[in-house]
Amino acid sequence: MMNEQIILQGTTLEALVxxxxxxxxSQLEDFKKNLNTNDPDILFTRAEACEFLKIEQTTLYHWVKAGKVHCYGIANRRFFKKSDLLNSLTLLKK
Structure with missing residues (x-):
């Protein structure tokens, strides 16, 4: 939550609106960004993949090197399919 204070005294109706x-x-733009997460063929950058999996970039690097996660490349850029990231997850026994 924002810690900014708004003083309404002397504020016009137009300024408040x-x-x-x-x-x-700004809230709608954030919502729209998160709305498109159902598409399984969406491509993530390294940073987006790390954010999606809640891991560090070094961890992602090691997983790619070990073959646990597949990546796709164009020139020196690397991309990760959302469906591949979800398929790489394994169910742990209780």
Missing amino acids: QLINEGVK
Whole structure:
């Protein structure tokens, strides 16, 4: 939650409406980014794959080197399919 304070004294109605609109727009943009996560063929960059799996980049590097995760490349860029990342997960016994 934001720790910014808004003082409404001396604020016009238009300024308040504009401020609310900006807040709602930023929330909607974040929502739209997370909305497209159901597509299994979506490509992730290294950083996005690490964020998705909640791991460090060194861990991802070791998993790729060990063959646990597949990556695709164009020039010197590496990409990871969401479906491959999900398929690399294994069920652990209780």
